[in-house]
Amino acid sequence: MPLKVRKNKSPSPPPPCMLSHCMAVISGAWAANVIWSLRAGPRRFNELRTDIPPISAKVLSARLSELEQRGVLSRNVQPTSPPSVEYALTDLGGELVPALEAIVEVGHRLKMRDDG
Amino acid sequence: MPLKVRKNKSPSPPPPCMLSHCMAVISGAWAANVIWSLRAGPRRFNELRTDIPPISAKVLSARLSELEQRGVLSRNVQPTSPPSVEYALTDLGGELVPALEAIVEVGHRLKMRDDG
DNA sequence: CAGGATCCCGCTCGATACTG
């Protein structure tokens, strides 16, 4: 499994190309959507849930932790009365946006081709 | 599940953004690697298996079919004595390469940041 | 409001064996 190597039982040699590791940044079903939602600016937890309706809180939380740990986004806790947390793309995270836009562009044209 | 909607039981409304559908093009664990391996030119089935060691024949076959159907790559059967099949990126498929390169670039710098 | 804990499901993938 290239997107995430966690099994020690994996007998196969690691793929030489580093694409796998890099793609892991947008792995999981929702990571790309999170980055996408953050591209216009910082968002709070429930705002992200609203942006991406079908995502569950658990998975959103998991993806946010993962992306934060990878340095794609930052987490700012506001010590207000109802605690609120703001997530924002880091500089490096922001650089993923053009790439996603390019993929969306191509995907769009592929779809047009499909639907006739 | 945004990358692929096949369950009819999904009660949630489809996400308005089309990112999901577009990301489906490089979904699955290996699609990106396949595109990556093809970026330098056409490759045969077993060459791809060699390029991406841990992939199984079954999954490679499945991904190739999917990518062909989506219009990302083309399949050319050579009627030689040992049958050989060449896979190559289509024009649209080729346009995904810069996007992948951008992601790899960012992923690389993220990794450097991680490892210190 | 933000998210952790738990349970369960199903897709994706790997291994192996087999076909044209």
Next chain:
DNA sequence: CAGTATCGAGCGGGATCCTG
């Protein structure tokens, strides 16, 4: 060589409940 068929495992994910 280029796949397909079958089997089984594991991880990602959804639903629900619960906490600070």
